[in-house]
Amino acid sequence: MSEFYAANSLLINLIAINAILALSIYITLSAAMLSLANAAFMGIGAYTAILFTQYFGWPLIPAAFVGAGMAALVGALLGAPVLRLRGIFLAIATIGFGEILRIFILNFQPGITLPFEQQDYPNGAEGLRLPPPATTTGWLTYGTLLVLVYFFWRLRGSRMGLALAAIREDEAAAESSGINVTRYKLLVFVIGAAIAGWAGALDAHLYNFISPADFGFSEAVTILVYAVVGGTLGFPGPILGAALITALPEILRPLHDFRDIFTGLVLLLTILFLPSGLFSLLGNALGLRRRWQPTLVQPPSHNEDTDAGGQFIAPSPPDQPGQDKSRPNTDDPQLKPQTSNLKPETPLLRTEAANRRFGGVVAVDNVEMSIAPHSVYGLIGPNGAGKTTLLNLLSGVLPLTSGHIYLKGERIDGLAPHNIVRRGIARTYQNIRLFPNLSVLENVLVGMHSRTHASLLQRLVFSPTARREEQASRNRAFALLTRFGLECNASLPATALAYGDQRRLEMARALATDPTLLLLDEPAAGLNQAESERLRQLLRELTATDLTVLLIEHDMALVMSVCDRIAVINFGRKIAEDVPATISRDPLVIEAYLGSD
Amino acid sequence: MNWQTLPQQLANGIFQGSIYALFALGYTLIFGVLDILNLAHAAIFMMTAVAAWYLIAGLGINFIVALLIASIVGGLLGVLLDRVAFWRLRQQHAPHLSALISSIAMATIFEGIVTLLPTLGADPDSRIIGADVHHFPTGSIPYGNLNIGTMLSLPPIKLLVLVVALLLMFGVQYMLRRTRIGREMRAVAESPKASALLGINIEAVFAKTFFIASALGGVAGVLYALTYDTLTADMGSAVELKGLAAIILGGMGSVVGSVVGGFIIGLAEVLSIALGGSNWSDAVAFIVLFLMLLVRPNGLFGARATRTG
Numbered sequence: 080m081s082e083f084y085a086a087n088s089l090l091i092n093l094i095a096i097n098a099i100l101a102l103s104i105y106i107t108l109s110a111a112m113l114s115l116a117n118a119a120f121m122g123i124g125a126y127t128a129i130l131f132t133q134y135f136g137w138p139l140i141p142a143a144f145v146g147a148g149m150a151a152l153v154g155a156l157l158g159a160p161v162l163r164l165r166g167i168f169l170a171i172a173t174i175g176f177g178e179i180l181r182i183f184i185l186n187f188q189p190g191i192t193l194p195f196e197q198q199d200y201p202n203g204a205e206g207l208r209l210p211p212p213a214t215t216t217g218w219l220t221y222g223t224l225l226v227l228v229y230f231f232w233r234l235r236g237s238r239m240g241l242a243l244a245a246i247r248e249d250e251a252a253a254e255s256s257g258i259n260v261t262r263y264k265l266l267v268f269v270i271g272a273a274i275a276g277w278a279g280a281l282d283a284h285l286y287n288f289i290s291p292a293d294f295g296f297s298e299a300v301t302i303l304v305y306a307v308v309g310g311t312l313g314f315p316g317p318i319l320g321a322a323l324i325t326a327l328p329e330i331l332r333p334l335h336d337f338r339d340i341f342t343g344l345v346l347l348l349t350i351l352f353l354p355s356g357l358f359s360l361l362g363n364a365l366g367l368r369r370r371w372q373p374t375l376v377q378p379p380s381h382n383e384d385t386d387a388g389g390q391f392i393a394p395s396p397p398d399q400p401g402q403d404k405s406r407p408n409t410d411d412p413q414l415k416p417q418t419s420n421l422k423p424e425t426p427l428l429r430t431e432a433a434n435r436r437f438g439g440v441v442a443v444d445n446v447e448m449s450i451a452p453h454s455v456y457g458l459i460g461p462n463g464a465g466k467t468t469l470l471n472l473l474s475g476v477l478p479l480t481s482g483h484i485y486l487k488g489e490r491i492d493g494l495a496p497h498n499i500v501r502r503g504i505a506r507t508y509q510n511i512r513l514f515p516n517l518s519v520l521e522n523v524l525v526g527m528h529s530r531t532h533a534s535l536l537q538r539l540v541f542s543p544t545a546r547r548e549e550q551a552s553r554n555r556a557f558a559l560l561t562r563f564g565l566e567c568n569a570s571l572p573a574t575a576l577a578y579g580d581q582r583r584l585e586m587a588r589a590l591a592t593d594p595t596l597l598l599l600d601e602p603a604a605g606l607n608q609a610e611s612e613r614l615r616q617l618l619r620e621l622t623a624t625d626l627t628v629l630l631i632e633h634d635m636a637l638v639m640s641v642c643d644r645i646a647v648i649n650f651g652r653k654i655a656e657d658v659p660a661t662i663s664r665d666p667l668v669i670e671a672y673l674g675s676d
Numbered sequence: 677m678n679w680q681t682l683p684q685q686l687a688n689g690i691f692q693g694s695i696y697a698l699f700a701l702g703y704t705l706i707f708g709v710l711d712i713l714n715l716a717h718a719a720i721f722m723m724t725a726v727a728a729w730y731l732i733a734g735l736g737i738n739f740i741v742a743l744l745i746a747s748i749v750g751g752l753l754g755v756l757l758d759r760v761a762f763w764r765l766r767q768q769h770a771p772h773l774s775a776l777i778s779s780i781a782m783a784t785i786f787e788g789i790v791t792l793l794p795t796l797g798a799d800p801d802s803r804i805i806g807a808d809v810h811h812f813p814t815g816s817i818p819y820g821n822l823n824i825g826t827m828l829s830l831p832p833i834k835l836l837v838l839v840v841a842l843l844l845m846f847g848v849q850y851m852l853r854r855t856r857i858g859r860e861m862r863a864v865a866e867s868p869k870a871s872a873l874l875g876i877n878i879e880a881v882f883a884k885t886f887f888i889a890s891a892l893g894g895v896a897g898v899l900y901a902l903t904y905d906t907l908t909a910d911m912g913s914a915v916e917l918k919g920l921a922a923i924i925l926g927g928m929g930s931v932v933g934s935v936v937g938g939f940i941i942g943l944a945e946v947l948s949i950a951l952g953g954s955n956w957s958d959a960v961a962f963i964v965l966f967l968m969l970l971v972r973p974n975g976l977f978g979a980r981a982t983r984t985g
Contacts, residue, residue, distance in 0.1 A: 113773055160970050166772055167713050168973050171924055175966040178917060182959040296917065300780055307777050339788030347781035350774050351764050 084217065089285065090329060095220035096282050097325045101305035101317030102227050103274035108311050110267045111247040113166065115299040116157065116173035117275040119180040120150040122294030124276025125283035126184060126201050129209065132284065133193045134200065139214045143280035150276025151269050158268040162261070177299055184291040206290025207283075215285040223277065224318070230539065231314035237538045238531055238549075241517075243267065245525040248514035255474055257500035257529030257592050275302075308349045310356015319358050425488065427452040427627050428473070428504075428596055433482040435468055435651075442468040444651035445482070450596070450644075455618070455628045457642035457659070459635075461671060465651040466631045467509055470598050473629070474506045475499040486596070501529045505594035507585045509601045509631075513573040520569040522584055523556040526591025556591065563587045563617070579610035583617070596627045603634040615641065639663060647671060683828045685950045686943070691834045691903065693942020694841035698896035699915050700922035700934035701848060702889035708929030709865045709885045711772070716757055716779040717893050717919070718912030719786035724750035724894025725901040725911065726790055733813050743840075743898050750894020751887035757782055758886040766882075783912075790909050810907040817902055837899045844892060845935050852931060857884055865929065918945075921965040927975025936976060940964070 084091060100117065107114045128146035131137040137145075161172050184201050191200040195210045234240040245253040246260055254260045283289045301324075309320020324342070331338050353360060426449040435443040442465045450456045458466050471477040473484060475496040484492040491499055505526075514522050531552055533545035560566040563583045568576060576584060582602055589597055602618075603611050611634065618641050622628055632638045638645060639659045646656040649671040655662060662668055699721060706714045728746035731737045737745070761778040821829045852858035863871045864881045872878050900915065901907045922941045926933020941961045948957040968975065 113776075164969060164973060167776070167928075168924075168969060170713075170776070171920060172966060172969045174917065174920065175962040175969070178962040179959050179966065182956065182962075186956060296913075303777070304780070307773075337788070337792075339791065340785050341788075343781045343784030343788055347761065347778055347785065350770075350778045350781065351761075354768070354770060354774060 092220045094322045094325045095224045097321040098318040099278040100302045101321040103271045104306050105317040107271045110243045113170045114173045118294045118299035119177040120272040120275035121279035123150045124279030128280030146280035147273045147277040151273035154269045154272025158265045162264045181291045209287040215281045233539050239535045252512040254496045256526050257497050259497045310358040316356045316358035429485045431483040434480045436480045441651050446653050454643040455622050457638045457645035458631045460648035464648045500592050503595035505589035505592040506598040511581050515574040518570050522588050523591045526588040527552050530593050559587045598629045600631045689943035689946035693939035694838050696942050697935040697938025698841045699919040700938045702893035704923045704934035705889040712775045714779045716782040718916035719783040720753050720890045721893045721897035722912040725897035728898040729907050747891045747895045751891035754886040754890020921961040924965050927977040930977035933977030
């Protein structure tokens, strides 16, 4: 064994280093960010670590920490402006950064001379030679890989892991489910940079030679290829991809000149015929698929329920909906009074001359609105009147052009959507925005993000507090699903649900954020008679508790039967507001809906 | 800087820029119509130059005729690329990332194929690829200088490059605005789904787009090789990222923008050398690109970031 290692140590260690690099891009990909800066971060780690080992005489491990730290620092500085960009634009910006950095290293002359062979640092295109022997060992490379495997294994299914999955599926929906998308993206970008920097330090001290050419565009692409060929559905994919592609040229040595073509073909065939990567193939063959697929959380088994029985609501039989009104679910933490300390006359939500323009179009025009606590406030008006825009203003998705919004007397305009969720406003979307590939249960769990706290660190050390929180979250999520009649489908992906069920799941997710005010954007749209009736039932149940609801809806029968007050919007202006009986007779409203003669 | 050399530097910048612009034009057409960042464009740039080299050095064909034939080869390579690398992904509605990766795969395969092509002439061991630099046979291309005063010398081959590049740019603009295929391309760029519903054969439009874009990229490759009398397997990498910078600068998907962007990158590069920072000149394009993305990701002429419908 040791003879084999001695003969092949370079390749064996290289496999581990490339696997580490593949994981560094996997973590950014897992939040749907395509960054091609990881080769540059690798270079930063390598050159920084060399400065510390060769000039200051540090041992490799602390020097590698400094290298990784430096890469993380640059990652944070780069990420702050760049992560606003999406998709291909982010990729191109990171390519640009990589080239700038490579040219910087080529030309940087700080006047430092390294003792070994009196080399200038960083010595431009000639690169740096390090004194033998190589200080990167198999213990270090595979030790790192093990640590990372542990990290990614614990990340999967953690609060943070679920947040990343939600961001990957739908950024806007993640934000309005209470996830600080910007912060998580930056965090993930910085973690990726640190991992790549660490790998760079190890790589430099394995070869004992580096030059700027090693960290250019083609290396950036190679790192991406590792991850994609292996598969990005789970962390074993990138490791497998890196191992295969690193070993392939050795295995293919008899192919000589055909090697490039062969590598290209492997990549092409993978992306065309196996878009989930080689690991999905292996996973299928071994029956591992379920375990590594994005089902991040297992539903609680029934004996676990007894632990948290107090929080678990018995399913309410759908054929006896009338009972719910008489039996407020005080056991449900979701629906515990939130507004009881508010005087009834204080409005829960108030807008003050809310304005929103799109260029010359005034979509919301000086709307003054005041929603009393515990009420159902209806918002009606013709299509294009500005109802959804108003809802986007309230939920922070769009900024106001002018005016203010107050929740319980505190200004909330200008807050990011996830902060507004934290303050107690949840919403649904007119054209349902679920996390399609997450399970039904996970969709609801994502909604609990802003009400849970377990850090990844706690999870890494198996903290009992974190475990209890996870357990409690799962039980609460199940309780909500049960309430909405979705508990049987908990482990299905959200896309597998029927349309009406998807609507209800989105409401369940919104309720999971524990709101005091729920904004519903046309919840009855597209529902059939039976589903619509079920929705009416649900709305009644919800409003029997302390929840306040703002309802945008075209189904007039529904609006008239559940709302306490109704506001009518036309051309961005509020043209009427009153109790349902009066609104239905208002000539202005009739004109807005039916037109005047 | 030496003001005596300024006219010459400007001329060089325009020559350099016209090649970038031509390359970027093809890049941006494919992005505009298909929403694909085609990283194999640089490989087609190189393959077409290789084809022209075979025609000129191997068969002794006049270089202008060779340019025409090679551009058709480039266009056909583009159609092949689309069929092999992107067609299946379109059918599966694969994410953007997949098309990017498959274009990288095709670039690798193309470059791999070129390494296997037999060489011509005296040295049977040398292949086109690798460290080997290939030149055009003496006399086949009119190299030389046309001196204007003492300050400016314009090689005829570079003037030819400029003329061909400008003609093609105006030609593309005319095609997009005034011809049926141009209208179809713009419609598909706006919304493939709606175009298909209106009876446009979108697969045919995609194929035509790839043919035109790749022919343009290929012509850029031949002109690049002719200008510098050099042919290497990695010549694509010299323009790949510069072309990217040009289309970002001009606005992804904007035809005028890519041309203007190409000229700006060419001029910026040459002028930064003239200003004394020759080591840093390569960085200029990317600093411009980087700042542009942060300040105005839609570029100078871009109206939309990505396809909406």
